[in-house]
Amino acid sequence: MRSFPNTRIRNLGILAHVDAGKTTVTERILFLTGAVHKKGEVHDGTTVTDFDPQERERGITISSAAVSCFWDRHRIDLIDTPGHVDFSDEVERALRVLDGAVAVFDAVAGVEPQSETVWRQADRHGVPRIAFVNKMDRAGADLEAAVASLRDRLGVVPLPVQLPIGREDGFRGVVDLVGTRAYVWDGDGLAETEVPVGLRREAAARRRALEEAVAELHPGALEEFCATDALTDGTLAGALRELTLSGAAVVVLCGSAYRNRGVEPLLDAVVSYLPSPLDRPPVGGGRVPADPAAPLVALAFKVSATPTGRMTYVRVYAGTITKGDAVLDTATGRAERVSRVLRVQADRTEELSSAVAGEIVAVIGPKAVRAGATLCDPAAPVVLEPPVTAAPVVSVAVEARRGTDVDRLATGLVRLAEEDPSLVVRRDPETGQTVLSGLGELHLEVAVERLRRDRGLEVAVGRPQVAYRETVVKGVAGVLYRHVKQDGGSGQFAHVVVDVEPYDGEDGFAFASAVTGGRVPAEYVRAVEAGCRDALVDGPLGGHPVTGVRVTLTDGATHPKDSSEMAFRTAGRFALREALRASAMTVLEPVAEVTVTVPAESVGTVLGDLASRRGRVTDSEVRGGTSVVTATVPLAELFGYATRLRGRTQGRGTFTTRPAGYEPLKG
Structure with a gap:
């Protein structure tokens, strides 16, 4: 080599x-x-x-x-x-x-x-x-x-x-x-x-x-x-x-x-x-130079299951990764052993003794590393910023057709989510169904087909559903919640007062403390924030995740013996839930920018169809005998659109989509 x-x-x-x-x-x-x-x-x-x-x-x-x-x-x-x-x-x-x-x-x-x-x-x-x-x-x-x-x-x-x-x-x-x-x-x-x-x-x-x-x-x-x-x-x-x-x-x-x-x-x-x-600039805030002699720092960006073992793709930013090395996964705190280092040629591999700073290779041996984890020298821990994972927008219910395959399906879904962090698996608490969520209809089709082909599972799949969200339109101030619990032994006490208002930041949530005089210690403030994040999982309108909310902790009180981080986390969760119920809320639905390319004679039909799907046309132009129409359409209205477009244009129409955020659900 x-x-x-x-x-x-x-x-x-x-x-x-x-x-x-x-x-x-x-x-x-x-x-x-x-x-x-x-x-x-x-x-x-x-x-x-x-x-x-x-x-x-x-x-x-x-x-x-x-x-x-x-x-x-x-x-x-x-x-x-x-x-x-x-x-x-x-x-x-x-x-x-x-x-x-x-x-x-x-x-x-x-x-x-x-x-x-x-x-x-x-x-x-x-x-x-x-x-x-x-x-x-x-x-x-x-x-x-x-x-x-x-x-x-x-x-x-x-x-x-x-x-x-x-x-x-x-x-x-x-x-x-x-x-x-x-x-x-x-x-x-x-x-x-x-x-x-x-x-x-x-x-x-x-x-x-x-x-x-x-x-x-x-x-x-x-x-x-x-x-x-x-x-x-x-x-x-x-x-x-x-x-x-x-x-x-x-x-x-x-x-x-x-x-x-x-x-x-x-x-x-x-x-x-x-x-x-x-x-390229050094990563890790400039602290990790591309030096083969420095302590090892590598970022895992892809995980793949292969017949030869679980393969983890890494970019080595500093140091040298060698066959037999013990490395620290800073995401889990676990020590992992590198048994092989491989140069990847698509579906083929070439054995290496080591890889140095600047190289992209795959390693076999680590059993629990996920995409986004930092692998480093155990004696010099470093955490690199992981890649951002997009939130899922489409979900389907999946179940094994044979009762004997239930456990195999659960294992297969876990493996899918490990390899693709944008796939999310959860259990619906109301229906008891297993729900698979992803970034689009095709994304989920491919995932389900992998279950069928790679694991030989017969899987039943429900109709696609979009991932709605809830947001605050008009907030409230001064919502008080006292968490007091005494059932023998140490009790629990936390007193918090919060204000809630709309927030348009990219991360969808902001938290601040305006408490003065040390009435709520810093560690309890962090616990209140964690409790608020817990409350964002399901909103008051339909149990959808909550986004676009700013929470300010304005007051609180502690007990010298019974206050704890757990108590304040619980208080934060219930305080925000009460505040959201008292706020003016609305449901948001995901929308997509759709670009449709059709023969000029079909543009009227396409415009009518987009309007029936609650689409809002934002641009239209003619390019060499074909019309290109751009519209913003609710994602829920796009299921099955490919078949409809082919039928209405005699197979000559094509379209592409890209996420365009969320808008209030009308009607």
């Missing part, structure tokens, strides 16, 4: 809207780098990264897959992420451990809803990106329009570094504006040539525009530009790298991955412009 210094490692993600060609780009990268010897195709079900049977049947990526390859003396650890909104948590966990990303866009559609969503996810994690405008061979492909959509919809400064040679079906190459060379593909062969005569004037003009744009953003480039009225290739390339790392601009390339055109320059751009582990 070749060893690479940190500077020659690229931890790379491939991000895109569904059907933008993300997996095809990944497959061509693997083929060109020699990682595989035959090009895989999504439509044939022969791709390396989409190896799960459901992925191959559905033609979509469901789980992020890790692979490694080599290009220009660099190792690229690549993660192919899902493009469907129902699996956005897989993207979130991958972005948490990546150093850079390639965002793939359709040359006809430009920025689409889910590509905008994953772009914002990458923004939150500060992941530098380059853009690859794919499918340049399609009818209607337009690089300039795609670049404009990057600028308008994502609010970035796009810097195209290539000029296409040929249009649509005649697309056959690109002019590299940095090196002023042409790359032309004939079949699967690549030829590097001079810029075609017919494109030299346009190439010179675009090179000039690129130099001017870079000089405006980069002080060093501006100094050279003012002195010489031009930029050398080296200065331009160096400035593009620095602008990419800072996020001040986005380098844009183009090609057609399916026709093997444009991928080699993309790989060169990955090496040239995207960061190594050493180019």
Whole structure:
């Protein structure tokens, strides 16, 4: 196994809207780098990264897959992420451990809803990106329009570094504006040539525009530009790298991955412009440097059950993880033993003796590690911030058809939730049913199918139900609750007074103490907050989780013997429940932004159908003979919409969705 210094490692993600060609780009990268010897195709079900049977049947990526390859003396650890909104948590966990990303866009559609969503996810994690405008061979492909959509919809400064040679079906190459060379593909062969005569004037003009744009953003480039009225290739390339790392601009390339055109320059751009582990800020508040000699710090971002054992994917941020090491899981406080260290190639693995800071590998041995846990040297505990897990919005009741399978179903559901933290399993206290919740209808379909295939279970599934929430419209002040309990031995005493009001923060809950004079000690204040969080689990209107509430503890009292954290936690819980019952409350329902693409003659039918589903149209435009309608629709009204849309458009209509938050339930 070749060893690479940190500077020659690229931890790379491939991000895109569904059907933008993300997996095809990944497959061509693997083929060109020699990682595989035959090009895989999504439509044939022969791709390396989409190896799960459901992925191959559905033609979509469901789980992020890790692979490694080599290009220009660099190792690229690549993660192919899902493009469907129902699996956005897989993207979130991958972005948490990546150093850079390639965002793939359709040359006809430009920025689409889910590509905008994953772009914002990458923004939150500060992941530098380059853009690859794919499918340049399609009818209607337009690089300039795609670049404009990057600028308008994502609010970035796009810097195209290539000029296409040929249009649509005649697309056959690109002019590299940095090196002023042409790359032309004939079949699967690549030829590097001079810029075609017919494109030299346009190439010179675009090179000039690129130099001017870079000089405006980069002080060093501006100094050279003012002195010489031009930029050398080296200065331009160096400035593009620095602008990419800072996020001040986005380098844009183009090609057609399916026709093997444009991928080699993309790989060169990955090496040239995207960061190594050493180019990224240290994690853990700057306390964890990417140093192989430092104490071990690694983040588990994915857990997978395999025939060879429970596999935990980790990003090593500091130190070295070695076969046989004892590591501390700071989430549970348990010591775990690493029995194997593996380099993952999708569904294949390669045994390693160790992995160092900057590498992404899998380990076997830890039995209770969950995604988001920090693994570290037991002598130097460190806790890294875990990836954010989205709250579920759709639920189904599941039960085993055979009584003998009840325990096996329970075990299978626990395993699913361990592998995918965005799946939540609970028991309904009223009906006694087991309820599986997730991020969408497709998300739950895939999970249930895994139970059937992987565990051989016959499962009955109820109708999907959306996850409602409750919120405060108008609060109350001065709600008093006294918790007094005396039944022999030590008693319980807690006295609290709370105010409740609406709150619009992202986390949905805020707590503060306005108690003065030490009437409630700090440890009891924390207990009151914990009790309030307990009360948010089920609201007064329908037992739905409560969000959008601010609680202020305004007064309280203690007893010298009978007060305890438990007593104040209980008082906090019941005080907030009483306050919520006295407040003006409303039920919230999840809504989605739906983008429907249909033939122009079908737009009237689609608009009528959206209106019948309580949809609110927010945008409508015509793109090359097709109409694109964007609407906000309650999620509960979208069950079965795919079948209805196909029927009303003779199979020619398509749609995509993305979460748009919650709105008050009307009617």
